[in-house]
Amino acid sequence: MTDENSWTGEDVLDESARHARKMAKKKAARDRMMLTRNGQKGLIIVHTGPGKGKSSSGFGMILRCVAHGMPCAVIQFIKGAWDTGERRLLTTHFEDLCQFHAMGEGFTWETQDRARDIAAARAGWEKAKELIREPKVRFVLLDEINIALRYDYLDIAEVVEFLVTEKPAMTHVCLTGRNAQPELIEAADLVTEMAVVKHPFRAGIKAQAGVEF
Incomplete structure (x- = not known):
């Protein structure tokens, strides 16, 4: 050497x-x-896996849309009751560009009411379809929808069919949450699986402002 x-x-x-x-x-x-990569289309994007960063990455893309002046929307399926940093920022400074709908009522072990969870998920999905169909909205983040799909609060076949057949050609939709269903992964254009290498929760550190919410 x-x-x-x-x-x-x-x-x-x-x-x-x-x-x-x-x-x-x-x-x-x-x-x-x-030279051969000059196409454009609205993407179906999936962020899944046990690691941290699925929602964070989705909100990162929402902020990119805001910076580009692209109308966008967020529907939260599970963490709707949380007072998160991203929710505060978007609703207080960028409500003209980003619609924010917190439709969830907390994790399933908190509500302990399956019928109530299903009703909240269905309401979230109906709002999601409305926003995805809206021609002016360019990007829709369906935060933690994969959890609703995992517990069969929503029908995976219905969700995939809608995304494939009714999503406008240039609208991006990002779906986050662990355990993404195989049918959704197959239909998606971009899939990222977050892996766990280390996480402070395992060492007794709770979720902290600015990192988890």
Whole structure:
């Protein structure tokens, strides 16, 4: 292995030239690939898996929409009762661009009422369909809908059929939550699975403002 301290000026120039040639080849290959990637469409996006960051990533895209002046909407299926940072920000500063509908009443072990949970999920889905159909709305975040689908509060076949057949061509829809159903993953254009490597909850640290909510 070469000691960098022993390099001469010529060695440095040679290394720089090799790097420049390597990067030029990469750029040429990238440019060729990009010539074939010029299509656009409204995406069905799924964020799932046991790791943290599914909703956070969805809200990150909502903020991108706001920054671009794109009308968007959020429907929360489970965490509707929470006073979250993203909810405060969007409803107090960007309500002209982002509609925010908190339709859930808490996690299933908190409500302990299946009929009530189903009713809340159905109301959320009806609002979701309304917003997805709205031509002016460009991006819809269905936060934690995968949990409602997992517990059969909503019919997965109905949700997938609507997204595939009725979603406007240029509208993006992002669905978050653990345990995304195989039918939804199959229908989606973009699927990301969040993995757990470490999580502070396992060390006795509770959810904290600015990180979890």
